[in-house]
Amino acid sequence: MKPAPFRLTREVLPGLYQVRTRGSRAYLIVDDEITLIDTGNPGSGIRVLKALQEIGRSPEDIKHIVITHYHIDHVGGLPELQKHVNARTGVHLAEAPHVESDEPLPNPFIHPLLARICEPYLLRQDPGSARVDVHLNDGDELPALGGMRIVHAPGHTAGSISIHFPNRGLLLVGDAMQFKFGRLMLPSRLFTQDMAAAAASVRKLATLDFDTLCFSHFRPILTGADAQVRQFAATLPVGPS
Ligand SMILES: [Zn+2]
Structure with missing residues (x-):
């Protein structure tokens, strides 16, 4: 038996594909137009282009790129x-x-100390500057999949955003939460600027309605996710952590 071909994409829901980029997961929101959420580590561009091929679409179809945070x-x-795709790029202001x-x-x-140890590596990896066409703000909307709404979810970084698709029962949280060993958790302390703000953002996300929850580094929760987030949010202390 031939081994199954390695695939870069996984269809999570109709119109929502997870893409294995280097170091994280990006998402393709596929309608008439395509919106790309996040772009992975440097060197991931070719993977996104191959992912488009896998789903039978072309680079010209990407009209929007949205970045969940600057990591x-x-x-x-x-x-x-941006050299291959003529899309408008949105990043939180x-x-x-x-x-x-x-x-x-x-x-x-x-x-x-960790910051100092990793500095030379990070400088070598640095992708250089990119163009930002739209400065995103809480509540901004794009038309993809019946409406996608930007939800400012600061804490991991000051401009972290999650993306809510109320008509599809879907929330993409970026790095605003972790999902390890079947449990929701706050984002990693190693890379999170403000843990109290991160907890407040989880409480904010817990007010939204959605069924499916997708992360940048963990497998998705396919159904009943908002109840799990509400339960988790209720365990978080209010105030500075
Ligand atoms: Zn991050």
Whole structure:
């Protein structure tokens, strides 16, 4: 028996494909037009282009790129993709300056020693500046899949966003939450700027209605996800952590 061909894409719901980029998962929101959510580490551009081929679409179909936050495993493939794809790129207004700047991306490590140890590697990996066409804000909407709404969910970074598709019962949280060993958790302390704000964002996300919850680094929760998020949010202390 021939082994199954390696696939970069997985259809999570009709019109929603998860893409294995380097270091994280990106998403293709597929309608007449395509919206790409996140771009993986540097070197992921080619994977996104191959993923489009896998689903029978072409680079010209991507009309929007939305970045959930400026960490390199989400924004690293953006400059290379912008050479092949004529899409408008949206980044939350709090972090657009990091993406547009010629300066290297800010070091994501919270612990000063870890930050220092990883600095040379990060500088070598730095993707360089990318174009930002739209500065996103809480409540902004795009038409994909019957309406996608930007939900500002700060904490992991100041401009982290989640993306809600109320008409499809879907929430993409980016790195605003982790899902390990079947449990929801706050984002990693190693890379999260403000844990109290991250907890407040989970409480905010818990007010939304959705069935399916997708993460950037973990397998999705396909059904009944909002009840799980509400349960988790109820366990979080209010106030500084
Ligand atoms: Zn992150």
